[in-house]
Amino acid sequence: MSNYDHILCIGAGYVGGPTMAMIAAKCPHLKVTVVDINEARIAAWNSDDLPIYEPGLDEVVRAARGRNLFFSTDIEGGIRDADVIFVSVNTPTKTFGQGAGRAADLQYWEKTARQILAHATRDKIVVEKSTLPVRTAQAMERILNGNAKGLRFDVVSNPEFLAEGTAVKDLEDPDRILIGGHETPEGRRARRVIADIYATWVPRERLIESNLWSAELSKLTANAFLAQRISSINSISALCEVTEADVDEVAYAIGTDSRIGPRFLKASVGFGGSCFKKDILNLVYICRSYGLNEVADYWESVVAINEWQQARFVRNMLANMFNTVAGKRIALFGFAFKADTGDTRESAAIGVTRQLLAEHARVVITDPKAIENAKADLGDQAGLVEWQEDPYAAAAGAHAIAVLTEWKQYKDLDFGRIFAGMEKPAFVFDGRNILDHQRLFEMGFNVFAIGKTPLKHF
Numbered sequence: 001m002s003n004y005d006h007i008l009c010i011g012a013g014y015v016g017g018p019t020m021a022m023i024a025a026k027c028p029h030l031k032v033t034v035v036d037i038n039e040a041r042i043a044a045w046n047s048d049d050l051p052i053y054e055p056g057l058d059e060v061v062r063a064a065r066g067r068n069l070f071f072s073t074d075i076e077g078g079i080r081d082a083d084v085i086f087v088s089v090n091t092p093t094k095t096f097g098q099g100a101g102r103a104a105d106l107q108y109w110e111k112t113a114r115q116i117l118a119h120a121t122r123d124k125i126v127v128e129k130s131t132l133p134v135r136t137a138q139a140m141e142r143i144l145n146g147n148a149k150g151l152r153f154d155v156v157s158n159p160e161f162l163a164e165g166t167a168v169k170d171l172e173d174p175d176r177i178l179i180g181g182h183e184t185p186e187g188r189r190a191r192r193v194i195a196d197i198y199a200t201w202v203p204r205e206r207l208i209e210s211n212l213w214s215a216e217l218s219k220l221t222a223n224a225f226l227a228q229r230i231s232s233i234n235s236i237s238a239l240c241e242v243t244e245a246d247v248d249e250v251a252y253a254i255g256t257d258s259r260i261g262p263r264f265l266k267a268s269v270g271f272g273g274s275c276f277k278k279d280i281l282n283l284v285y286i287c288r289s290y291g292l293n294e295v296a297d298y299w300e301s302v303v304a305i306n307e308w309q310q311a312r313f314v315r316n317m318l319a320n321m322f323n324t325v326a327g328k329r330i331a332l333f334g335f336a337f338k339a340d341t342g343d344t345r346e347s348a349a350i351g352v353t354r355q356l357l358a359e360h361a362r363v364v365i366t367d368p369k370a371i372e373n374a375k376a377d378l379g380d381q382a383g384l385v386e387w388q389e390d391p392y393a394a395a396a397g398a399h400a401i402a403v404l405t406e407w408k409q410y411k412d413l414d415f416g417r418i419f420a421g422m423e424k425p426a427f428v429f430d431g432r433n434i435l436d437h438q439r440l441f442e443m444g445f446n447v448f449a450i451g452k453t454p455l456k457h458f
């Protein structure tokens with residue numbers, strides 16, 4: 001047993017909850033406690049109805065909860081008890097003051113650091129799990145180590161690369177675990193403590209150690225590169241639509257080049273999720289603050305293309321539905337920002353819905369997991385929308401269907417039945433390219449997919 005047996009995580013969100021559940025499940029010798037200021041969220045983690053939907057997560061939580069995995073609102077007690085504290089509180093985009101709309105809002109992070117300092121009674125390792133601007137650790141160290149208690153805090157950066165919908169798989173079998181720390185004896189020791197936790201189940205060669213700043217910047221860079229691939233293929237999708245090229249064929253052709261690789265080349269209505277936009281804007285802000293305006297412009301265009309792609313999708317609907325959707329029933333299939341999650345943060349569906357409502361369309365939304373979150377996202381406008389669990393009910397009497405999330409079950413729907421119940425001409429706008437377009441066309445639908453030649457009967 002090491003002296004680092006008590007692990008605490010502050011922030012029981014999409015990252016903190018699953019990550020700690022996996023650590024506890026794999027490391028029965030460690031006591032893992034997850035705390036959060038949100039009482040309802042903690043109550044949900046302690047119930048049979050977890051606060052987030054993630055395939056396989058129930059089993060992982062059930063294996064460890066009550067044994068060596070605990071969820072609590074006792075942040076102070078948790079801090080006192082812990083040897084290692086992961087901080088996984090949210091770092092949203094700042095909405096006020098300098099850097100508004102771009103910079104990361106670090107107020108929760110700093111508040112958490114001060115909380116750690118206030119309640120700590122012995123030395124600790126503090127692990128940055130949240131995505132943070134490069135060099136945040138420096139500020140954290142100044143706050144934590146400028147204390148009169150004589151305590152020592154070693155800050156380690158251990159960014160999380162899990163993707164929602166595949167969190168359990170990503171945690172169980174990660175491509176790599178990145179651990180950044182200072183190149184000092186204490187920094188290396190702290191890094192090793194964290195590496196040893198993961199080495200319980202992750203092969204050592206996948207544990208990458210680096211300096212702190214490289215680890216912080218690698219997380220932002222990874223997300224920027226992933227998002228950039230989507231914006232790149234989405235930009236080409238527009239060109240495909242006017243040249244009779246097919247974006248899926250282009251993506252396949254370029255993806256077989258081993259230097260490019262096949263993943264993250266799926267054209268879509270636009271990327272969403274809590275990270276991509278926020279992290280790129282944060283990168284842009286950091287670049288500008290160092291006077292690197294060309295670098296900032298380069299990355300900012302990734303976000304601009306994404307917003308353009310979403311707006312283009314609605315423009316396309318309007319243009320093809322005779323320039324008006326006012327009073328027309330439009331069924332949105334899927335609201336989650338991707339399949340297999342109930343998360344809707346930054347989902348393209350939010351913008352699409354708002355734009356359709358602004359055009360006075362009668363919007364009906366269906367999604368197997370995300371309806372509650374979708375209602376919250378739309379706020380006042382949620383009342384203008386009809387909500388349907390059942391996609392058939394959503395499509396009944398509709399003029400158009402727009403697929404916004406690539407839920408597998410949408411592929412297997414009986415589109416003959418759907419077509420029979422729709423207004424004519426019936427339209428399908430496939431924002432995820434998951435349906436069999438030719439078949440739908442032959443049934444009578446007018447089909448518009450991303451990066452494909454439209455299939456229309458008029």
Ligand code: UDX
Pocket residue numbers: 010011012013014015016035036037038041087088089090091108109111112129130131132274275
């Ligand atoms: C994560 C990362 O932490 C973030 O940096 C990354 O960029 C996005 O993903 P996530 O887990 O998705 O965040 O965020 P969220 O689900 O909002 O969870 C954060 C939790 O921290 C919330 O439950 C919130 O209540 C909690 N919190 C926030 C605290 O416990 N204390 C605070 O002071 C602030």
Ligand code: UDX
Pocket residue numbers: 160161162163164165223226230263264265266267268269270271272273274275276337338339
């Ligand atoms: C992302 C990163 O992948 C993960 O490593 C990081 O820790 C958090 O941010 P996440 O946002 O959960 O994860 O999902 P991801 O699978 O990356 O998808 C993001 C968005 O891009 C989704 O809206 C998805 O539908 C879209 N996407 C993804 C595409 O449009 N095309 C693709 O080829 C891939």
